[in-house]
Amino acid sequence: MRGITKEFPGAKALDGVDLEVEPGEVHCLLGQNGAGKSTLIKVLAGAHQPDSGDLTWDGEPVVLPSPTAAMRHGISTIYQELDLVDGLSVADNIFLGHERARYGLTRRGETAAAARELLSSLGHPEIAPGTEVGSLSPAQQQIVSMARALSHDTRLIVMDEPSAVLTQDEVGNLFRVIGELTAAGVAVLYISHRMGEIRTIGTRVTVLKDGRTVAGGLPATTPTSQLVALMTGRESAYDFPQRGGQRALPAREEVLRVEHLTQPGSFEDVSFSVRAGEIVGLVGLVGSGRSEILHAVYGATRPASGSVVVDGRPLPPGRVTAAVKAGVGLAPEERKSQALFLQDSVVRNVSISSLGRFARFGWLDRRREAAAATARVAALDLRPADPQRAVGTLSGGNQQKAVLARWLLRGCRVLLLDEPTRGVDVGARSELYALVRELADSGVAVLFVSSEVPEVLGLADRALVLREGRIVHEAEAASLKESHVLDLVMEESRP
Amino acid sequence: MSDQTTPRPAQEAPVVPAQGRSGTGATGGPSLVKEGPDPGAARRRQLPRLFPLHQVHSLGLLVVLLLLGVVGAATSGNFLTTDNIVNILTSAAVIGVITVGQTFVIIGGGIDLSVGAIVAVASVWCTTVATQSYGLGGMVFTAVVVGSVVGLLNGVLIAYGKIVAFITTLAMMASARGVAERLSDRQSQVVTVESFNRIATDKILGVPLLVYLMAGIVVLGWLLLNRTTFGRRTFAVGGNPEAARLAGIAVRRHTMLLYVLSGVCCGIAAVMLTARTTSGASNLGNLYELDSIAAVIIGGTLLAGGRGSLFGSILGVLVFTTITNIFVLNNLTTDIQEIAKGLIILVAVLLQRTRGARPPA
Numbered sequence: 001m002r003g004i005t006k007e008f009p010g011a012k013a014l015d016g017v018d019l020e021v022e023p024g025e026v027h028c029l030l031g032q033n034g035a036g037k038s039t040l041i042k043v044l045a046g047a048h049q050p051d052s053g054d055l056t057w058d059g060e061p062v063v064l065p066s067p068t069a070a071m072r073h074g075i076s077t078i079y080q081e082l083d084l085v086d087g088l089s090v091a092d093n094i095f096l097g098h099e100r101a102r103y104g105l106t107r108r109g110e111t112a113a114a115a116r117e118l119l120s121s122l123g124h125p126e127i128a129p130g131t132e133v134g135s136l137s138p139a140q141q142q143i144v145s146m147a148r149a150l151s152h153d154t155r156l157i158v159m160d161e162p163s164a165v166l167t168q169d170e171v172g173n174l175f176r177v178i179g180e181l182t183a184a185g186v187a188v189l190y191i192s193h194r195m196g197e198i199r200t201i202g203t204r205v206t207v208l209k210d211g212r213t214v215a216g217g218l219p220a221t222t223p224t225s226q227l228v229a230l231m232t233g234r235e236s237a238y239d240f241p242q243r244g245g246q247r248a249l250p251a252r253e254e255v256l257r258v259e260h261l262t263q264p265g266s267f268e269d270v271s272f273s274v275r276a277g278e279i280v281g282l283v284g285l286v287g288s289g290r291s292e293i294l295h296a297v298y299g300a301t302r303p304a305s306g307s308v309v310v311d312g313r314p315l316p317p318g319r320v321t322a323a324v325k326a327g328v329g330l331a332p333e334e335r336k337s338q339a340l341f342l343q344d345s346v347v348r349n350v351s352i353s354s355l356g357r358f359a360r361f362g363w364l365d366r367r368r369e370a371a372a373a374t375a376r377v378a379a380l381d382l383r384p385a386d387p388q389r390a391v392g393t394l395s396g397g398n399q400q401k402a403v404l405a406r407w408l409l410r411g412c413r414v415l416l417l418d419e420p421t422r423g424v425d426v427g428a429r430s431e432l433y434a435l436v437r438e439l440a441d442s443g444v445a446v447l448f449v450s451s452e453v454p455e456v457l458g459l460a461d462r463a464l465v466l467r468e469g470r471i472v473h474e475a476e477a478a479s480l481k482e483s484h485v486l487d488l489v490m491e492e493s494r495p
Numbered sequence: 496m497s498d499q500t501t502p503r504p505a506q507e508a509p510v511v512p513a514q515g516r517s518g519t520g521a522t523g524g525p526s527l528v529k530e531g532p533d534p535g536a537a538r539r540r541q542l543p544r545l546f547p548l549h550q551v552h553s554l555g556l557l558v559v560l561l562l563l564g565v566v567g568a569a570t571s572g573n574f575l576t577t578d579n580i581v582n583i584l585t586s587a588a589v590i591g592v593i594t595v596g597q598t599f600v601i602i603g604g605g606i607d608l609s610v611g612a613i614v615a616v617a618s619v620w621c622t623t624v625a626t627q628s629y630g631l632g633g634m635v636f637t638a639v640v641v642g643s644v645v646g647l648l649n650g651v652l653i654a655y656g657k658i659v660a661f662i663t664t665l666a667m668m669a670s671a672r673g674v675a676e677r678l679s680d681r682q683s684q685v686v687t688v689e690s691f692n693r694i695a696t697d698k699i700l701g702v703p704l705l706v707y708l709m710a711g712i713v714v715l716g717w718l719l720l721n722r723t724t725f726g727r728r729t730f731a732v733g734g735n736p737e738a739a740r741l742a743g744i745a746v747r748r749h750t751m752l753l754y755v756l757s758g759v760c761c762g763i764a765a766v767m768l769t770a771r772t773t774s775g776a777s778n779l780g781n782l783y784e785l786d787s788i789a790a791v792i793i794g795g796t797l798l799a800g801g802r803g804s805l806f807g808s809i810l811g812v813l814v815f816t817t818i819t820n821i822f823v824l825n826n827l828t829t830d831i832q833e834i835a836k837g838l839i840i841l842v843a844v845l846l847q848r849t850r851g852a853r854p855p856a
Contacts, residue, residue: 300741324743338741341734343802352731353742355724362723406742 014039014050015211021156026178026188028198028220030227031208031425037191040208041158044189045077046070068097076149077158084141084148086134091115093133094148118147121180123173139170146177157181158189161423163197166451168285168486175201240430240458241437243478252276255445256328256414258297261306266292267469270306274414274445279436281456281477282449284466285489290449291333293466294416297447298330299323310414324353329407331400333418333449339403342392346382347373349391350405376405380435397428404435415439417448421455433459453482453489465489555846556794556810563817571824579820581702587816588709589614589768590786591809595716596760597787598808602720603753604733604800605660609649610761610787612671614780617641617765619675622684622775631690638769639762645671646758650751668784675777683776686769695770705767712763717805729753734801789836790815793843814839 014036021027031037042048043055046064055062057073064070070077084093091111092099099111115129124143127136133144142162149157163171178188178201192198198205202220206213207230215230257273267289274280284290296303302318309315310326332338341349350373351358358369374387380401382394391402400420407415420436421429436459440446450456456463457477465473465488473488567574593610600607620626621638629637645667652663686692697704720726731739732749740746761780769775790811796803815836822832 298741320740321743321745330741332741337735337737339738341731341738341801343734344730348727348730352727352739352744355727359724362725364722364724364727366722410743 014043016053016213017208017211018213018216019206020217021187021189023155023187024182024185025203026182026190026201026220028202028205029189029191029208030198030205030230036208036211038160039211041077041079041160041189041191044070044075044156044158046075071097071152074153074155075158076152076154076156077160078142078145078149078162079160084133084144086132088133089129090119090127090131090133090136090144090147091129093144094118094129094151096148098152114151115147118150119143122147122150122177139166142166146174150181154186156187156189158191160191162190163192168451168489171197241434243437243461252278255311256297256447257309258293259307259309261293261296261303261308263289263292263296263301263303265469267296267466270469270471272464272471272474274447276413276443276445277440278462279440279446279448279460281460281463282447282466283451283453283456283463283485283489285451288466288489289469290451290466291418294330294418294447294449297323298328298416300330324410327411327413328416329353329410329412329414330416331403331407331418331420333422335396335399335403335423336392340391340399343390345388346377346391346394346402346405347387349402350376350387350409353406354410372409373405376409377402380405380408381431395425395428396423397425397432400424400428400432401435404432404439408439412444414445414447417446419450420448421450421452453485457482457485556807556814556843560810560814560817563814563821567817567821567824570821573824574821577701579824581706583813583816583820584706584709585703586819587812588703588705589764589771590783590790590816591709591812592712592760592764592767593780593783594787594790594808594812595712595805596757598791598794598796598803598805599716599720599729600660600753600757601788601791601796601798602733602800602803603729603750604736605653605750605753606664606788606798607649607754607757608661608664608784608788609645609667609671610757610764611780611783612668612675613642613645613758613761614765614768614783615675615777616645616671616678617762618769618775618779619679619684619777620775621765622686622769623678624684627686627688630688634686634688634691635766638765639759642758642760642762642765643755644758646755646761647751649758650754653754654747654750672777679775679777681777683772683774685774691766692770692773694766695773705771708763708767712760713805713809720805725749725752730801730803732800786812786815789840793840795843811843 017036017040019027019029019040029037029040039048043050044064046067046069049065055064062073064073064075085096088096091108091114094115095111112129116125119125119127119129122143124140127140127143133141136144146157146162162174166174175197178190182188182203190198190202198220205215205218205220205222205227207215207218207227209230218227252275254273255276259271261270262268270289270293272280282290282293292301295301296306296317297308299308299315299318299320299322307314308317308323310323310328313326315326315328316322336342341352347370351369354372355364355369358365358372370387377387378385382398382401382405384394391399394402415436417436421432424432436446436448440461448456448460457480460477463473463475463477463480463485464471465485467489473485564574573579593614597607597610617638620641621634626634626637649660649664649667652658653660656663694704694708699707720729728739728744728749731742731744732746736746764783765780768779772779791803791808792798792811793814794804794807794809794811796808818835818839819832822829822835
């Protein structure tokens with residue numbers, strides 16, 4: 001790709017991007033959110049047409065007028081937001097668009113067999129081809145997505161943050177598959193925010209910034225600080241805020257207490273407490289019950305037994321409205337589908353949980369509502385600083401800020417964060433960390449779930465390690481080592 | 496043909512200032528139709544915030560209505576008379592009131608196919624000999640209570656019984672009309688309470704009471720939708736029910752209330768329709784569900800929920816009644832009328848699609 005530009009009205013998403021990928025290499029694409037990575041991928045996938053610039057494929061200039069054309073050339077894309085049809089079976093999803101069929105009749109047996117073969121080559125023979133995709137876990141869906149990409153005669157696979165929903169061992173498996181692919185001469189364009197991964201599998205790195213290529217074809221061994229500097233003009237990758245009120249901690253009162261929370265199949269006998277001003281991190285593999293525990297605490301699901309106590313008062317199980325009333329807030333994992341009203345303005349998204357405060361007998365005082373929401377949004381330095389903008393047009397980090405602003409406005413005692421930095425770029429992460437710490441310092445009890453161990457160790461005061469639905473270890477986060485936590489988390493699943 | 500081409504400039508006109516503002520004026524018009532970060536948001540800021548979200552679409556519809564006026568005036572000398580315009584408004588009154596409720600339900604992510612049947616059962620129940628013995632107040636009270644109870648039944652089944660709205664209200668459509676037939680024994684029940692019939696015949700300043708009733712309910716509905724917490728939550732529940740639930744909104748209770756609201760509107764509409772026909776009958780309100788849904792949709796409300804405009808819905812009702820009026824004035828048969836209605840629905844949905852095609856990035 002040479003000199004690719006793509007303009008949207010009012011914004012130049014790509015402004016002269018150069019990218020060169022060779023067969024058999026893992027080429028990593030780095031850049032902050034909004035740097036143009038997603039747009040670039042869509043151009044490659046044939047979903048967007050560039051306004052200028054040339055695409056060269058195998059030495060020949062090509063045009064990719066449609067996704068089908070891209071696929072015919074052997075370019076497959078695995079998007080960040082999985083694009084699977086929930087209601088169809090695994091096999092149907094894999095062969096969607098190029099069904100194994102004769103005379104318009106699908107050949108079910110053959111499809112299932114081919115799907116099974118693909119899935120076991122990906123190391124996941126346990127996913128049955130007949131299963132409905134909607135019933136699979138995010139990690140399994142990712143595997144199905146990959147199987148779909150491989151079901152074409154693929155020569156270039158584009159992966160947009162494939163590891164975001166995966167746990168450590170699943171990432172290992174992904175890397176193994178990528179290794180096999182590249183050995184067979186397939187090129188991989190790999191997008192990730194995680195430097196460690198780039199280090200492990202990357203061959204070369206291209207860095208995008210503001211729609212431009214700022215560095216192309218760097219070796220993957222380039223020091224992290226140099227790469228981050230290229231992306232941001234900044235030096236360090238993760239900036240964790242100081243653990244502030246630590247000395248005062250034991251004296252603070254307990255805000256959230258969870259007792260013997262049990263949901264067979266998800267988690268067993270989970271008990272812990274969070275004090276005011278404390279940040280507690282939950283670490284565990286996908287499927288260890290992390291998110292399920294948060295949801296049960298929030299009342300979004302009803303646990304089989306156990307109790308949740310906020311400020312000394314037990315919450316009725318399975319009732320979100322009661323939890324919110326008691327001062328509990330949740331920033332869910334899937335921001336777009338579980339937290340935001342994408343078409344609505346930032347103000348409306350922020351105020352939705354506190355409407356009652358701006359109303360008298362149901363009558364909204366919209367000026368007060370807008371002023372209060374705008375103030376919270378400004379305090380969080382949400383960009384662009386336009387509270388009337390549709391929230392769906394913001395970057396991941398700013399969308400997360402909008403969700404935080406919602407609970408800030410509501411004023412909560414307990415804040416539950418589910419993968420707070422998923423899909424958030426490196427620069428914005430540090431900002432979010434600082435924000436969470438600030439919230440805690442103001443007396444909020446924070447409980448957060450993360451699949452990134454360094455994040456838990458860096459941000460939390462205390463870490464709870466989960467394995468197969470049970471808390472197996474609890475310690476001051478500062479005293480824990482990443483390798484130790486990984487050991488704890490994966491002990492049972494080791495061969 | 497001119498119907499289809501002319502609204503477009505009107506739709507794009509408000510875009511021009513936004514374009515100038517963001518400094519991309521030179522790139523020209525057509526590319527603006529493509530997705531962009533937020534021409535919609537810019538547009539929203541530009542216009543006075545009288546009618547949130549869909550005012551641009553509503554403007555287009557207003558133009559359609561004006562065009563219909565021109566066509567009407569050109570084809571019939573009687574069209575522009577006060578009598579005729581009052582006539583149009585009067586025939587829009589009943590369906591207009593029903594459409595208010597339907598708009599709430601659809602924005603809230605549901606649909607109510609039972610509105611016509613609720614009108615029938617409310618009409619029959621409020622005109623039984625027993626009810627009529629209580630006079631005007633008893634009859635109106637009965638109609639509204641019957642409407643809200645049937646709506647409550649819909650709402651409970653949908654929100655707490657977790658039966659799909661389409662199925663629930665389809666079942667209700669059949670069985671409520673059945674109840675109406677059983678109650679009335681398929682006879683029309685003549686209203687002997689004179690004060691009740693006067694609801695349809697009384698005029699204030701030459702305009703029938705029915706028109707004031709509709710206008711009042713539309714204004715109340717508009718305020719409820721756009722100025723209250725209830726309205727705001729309706730948009731949220733329809734736009735993303737899961738996010739609404741996790742934001743602490745009582746989604747099920749809210750959904751239930753939406754159907755109660757629709758039922759209440761049907762009860763009021765039943766009073767108006769019964770007074771017009773001076774009798775209650777089980778065949779009243781036939782196919783009103785289709786008319787009201789069509790009006791909501793051409794009014795710019797997304798069938799999927801989450802976005803919409805009450806003002807647009809009412810314009811939709813007026814467009815349909817004006818078309819009917821023009822056809823009647825010109826002695827055209829109803830079959831052509833139905834075809835025209837169908838075409839208008841299609842064109843409106845097509846227009847909506849070009850607007851909705853912008854993905855939320």
